[in-house]
Amino acid sequence: MHNVFRPLLHQQLLLERKVSVDADGQTVFASGTSVPCRTFTRPTRLTLATGEEVIASDLVWVASGTGLHVEDRVTLEDGRVALLKLVDVAPDNRGRVWIEKGYLV
Numbered sequence: 001m002h003n004v005f006r007p008l009l010h011q012q013l014l015l016e017r018k019v020s021v022d023a024d025g026q027t028v029f030a031s032g033t034s035v036p037c038r039t040f041t042r043p044t045r046l047t048l049a050t051g052e053e054v055i056a057s058d059l060v061w062v063a064s065g066t067g068l069h070v071e072d073r074v075t076l077e078d079g080r081v082a083l084l085k086l087v088d089v090a091p092d093n094r095g096r097v098w099i100e101k102g103y104l105v
Contacts (some may be wrong), residue, residue: 001041003064003098003099005061005063005064005098005099006063006097008061009038009061009062010037010038011038011039012077013035013039013060013076013077014033014034014035014074015032015035015066015068015073016029016034016073016074017030017035017069018069019072026103027061027071027073029073032075035066036062036063037060038060039060039077040058041058042058042062043055044056044103045104050087054085055105056086056105057082058103058104059102059103059104060074060076060104061090061099061101062080062100063098064098064099064100066100067100068102069084070085070087071083071084071085072102074086074104076104082104083104083105084103085103085104086102086103087100087101087103089101
């Protein structure tokens with residue numbers, strides 16, 4: 001089905017998926033893939049599932065099916081690197097999901 005929101009995703013980000021944690025406790029990421037997106041710099045206070053409160057610096061919107069996951073690493077067009085801390089979807093009134101959103105810290 002044609003995604004009517006795809007033309008609005010005129011920016012790009014580099015998405016590196018979290019693969020594992022090495023023996024030293026450092027996060028290991030897969031090689032990055034370029035993903036069309038729409039980025040908004042909008043500081044937002046979030047309460048995570050753990051109860052921790054954080055301030056997200058940016059909000060990114062990507063097409064549904066991208067499969068954003070918490071703790072994936074994102075590089076924005078301006079070169080800033082951030083982690084996804086909260087991922088959500090935006091369903092329409094029929095329940096179809098057209099777009100995913102991720103909050104970056």
